[in-house]
Amino acid sequence: MGKAPDHEAGPRMGAKGTLTVLTAGLLSAFCAYLLGGTVAPVFAGIVVAGALVAGNWIGDRHRAQEVRLHLYRVADELVQYRAFTRLLRAQAERIVGLTGEAAMVIAEGLRDMDERVARLAEHVAEIEMEGDDRPSLGYLRGQVSAISEPVVDMVGKLQFQDVTQQQLMFLSRLSLLLDDHIGELTRLLGDRRSLERSARFKELFDAALDDTVMMSQRNDHHRATGVDFVERNGPRVEMFASEGEQG
Amino acid sequence: MTTIFLVDDSATVLMSMETILKKAGYGVAKATSGEEAVTTLEKGLKPNLIITDIHMPGMNGIDLIRKVRGMGGFQFTPILVVTTESQQSKRDEARAAKATGWLVKPVQPDDLLKVVKQILPNG
Numbered sequence: 001m002g003k004a005p006d007h008e009a010g011p012r013m014g015a016k017g018t019l020t021v022l023t024a025g026l027l028s029a030f031c032a033y034l035l036g037g038t039v040a041p042v043f044a045g046i047v048v049a050g051a052l053v054a055g056n057w058i059g060d061r062h063r064a065q066e067v068r069l070h071l072y073r074v075a076d077e078l079v080q081y082r083a084f085t086r087l088l089r090a091q092a093e094r095i096v097g098l099t100g101e102a103a104m105v106i107a108e109g110l111r112d113m114d115e116r117v118a119r120l121a122e123h124v125a126e127i128e129m130e131g132d133d134r135p136s137l138g139y140l141r142g143q144v145s146a147i148s149e150p151v152v153d154m155v156g157k158l159q160f161q162d163v164t165q166q167q168l169m170f171l172s173r174l175s176l177l178l179d180d181h182i183g184e185l186t187r188l189l190g191d192r193r194s195l196e197r198s199a200r201f202k203e204l205f206d207a208a209l210d211d212t213v214m215m216s217q218r219n220d221h222h223r224a225t226g227v228d229f230v231e232r233n234g235p236r237v238e239m240f241a242s243e244g245e246q247g
Numbered sequence: 248m249t250t251i252f253l254v255d256d257s258a259t260v261l262m263s264m265e266t267i268l269k270k271a272g273y274g275v276a277k278a279t280s281g282e283e284a285v286t287t288l289e290k291g292l293k294p295n296l297i298i299t300d301i302h303m304p305g306m307n308g309i310d311l312i313r314k315v316r317g318m319g320g321f322q323f324t325p326i327l328v329v330t331t332e333s334q335q336s337k338r339d340e341a342r343a344a345k346a347t348g349w350l351v352k353p354v355q356p357d358d359l360l361k362v363v364k365q366i367l368p369n370g
Binding site for chain 1: 350351354365
C-alpha cells in the first residue's frame with residue numbers, strides 16, 4: 001500500500017472554521033466602520049474575510065482529493081486480495097479434482113487386482129482338486145491369500161478422498177465468504193456518500209458455521225473465534241433401533 | 248441375492264463400499280444422488296438394505312430417508328446412514344426420519360460388514 005497522504009499539510013478548517021473566519025472578518029469590518037466611520041476599513045475587512053474563506057475552501061478541496069485518492073488505492077489493493085482468494089479457491093477445486101481422479105484410478109486398480117488374484121486362487125484350488133499335491137501349490141495358495149488380504153482394507157481407506165474433499169470445499173466456502181466481504185468493502189470505499197456499513201467479518205465467519213457439520217471443522221472454528229467449547233462426536237457406529245422395531 | 252442400494256455423490260466411496268460388499272457376496276445397486284435413488288426405487292428396485300450419505304447436492308440423505316419412508320413398500324426397509332463425522336443434531340434428525348443406524352466415514356470394512364450382517368442376518 002502507498003504512503004498515506006499527509007493530512008497535517010495545508011489549511012485545516014471545516015464548515016465551522018469557515019463560519020468563524022467569515023464572522024470574525026465581518027465583525028472586524030463592522031467595528032472598523034463604527035470606530036473610523038469610513039468605508040475603506042469595511043471593504044478591507046470584507047476582502048480579508050473573503051480571502052480566508054477562499055483559502056479554506058481550496059484547502060478542503062485539496063484534502064478531499066487526497067482522501068479520495070487514498071481510498072482508491074485501498075480499494076485497488078483489496079481487489080488484488082480478491083484475486084488471491086479466487087486463486088486459493090481454484091487451487092482447492094484442482095486438488096479435489098486431482099485427488100478424486102487418483103483415488104478412482106487406485107480403487108479401480110485394486111479391484112482389478114483383487115479379481116485377478118481371486119481367479120488365480122480358483123485356479124490353484126482346481127489344480128488341487130485334480131489331485132495335484134505338490135507342496136509348491138500350498139505355498140502358492142498362501143501367497144495368493146496374502147496378496148488378497150489387504151486389498152479390501154486399502155480400498156476402504158480410499159474413502160479419505162471424500163472426507164478431504166469436504167474439508168477442501170469448506171475452505172473454498174470460507175474463501176468465497178472473504179471474497180464477498182472484500183467486494184463489499186471495495187464498493188463502500190468507492191462510494192463515500194454511502195452510509196451503509198459492510199457486514200462485520202466475524203458475523204460472516206460465524207454464519208459459515210451454519211453449513212458446517214463436520215465436528216473437527218466446528219471445533220477448529222470454535223478455537224479460531226476464541227470460544228472455549230469442544231463438541232463431542234458420537235460413536236463411529238450407532239444403531240438407532242433394533243431389527244424387530246424396524247420390522 | 249441380497250441387494251444393497253448405495254447412495255452417495257462420491258464415486259470413490261461408492262466404489263469402495265461396492266468392492267467391500269460384493270467381495271462379501273452381496274449384490275449392489277448404486278445411485279449418485281437422492282433424486283436418482285428415488286427414481287431407481289420408483290422404477291422397481293427392491294433392495295434389502297439402503298445405505299445413504301447425508302451430505303449430497305440436491306436432495307440430502309435425511310430428505311431421502313423421509314421420502315423413501317413415505318413411499319409404498321419401503322416403510323420397513325432398513326436404511327443406514329454413512330457420513331462424515333457430524334454433530335449430534337444430525338444424528339437426531341436421522342433417527343427421527345426413521346433411519347436404522349449411523350456409520351462415520353471412512354467406514355472400516357469390518358465395521359460395515361458387521362453392521363450389514365446385524366441388519367441382514369440371513370443375507
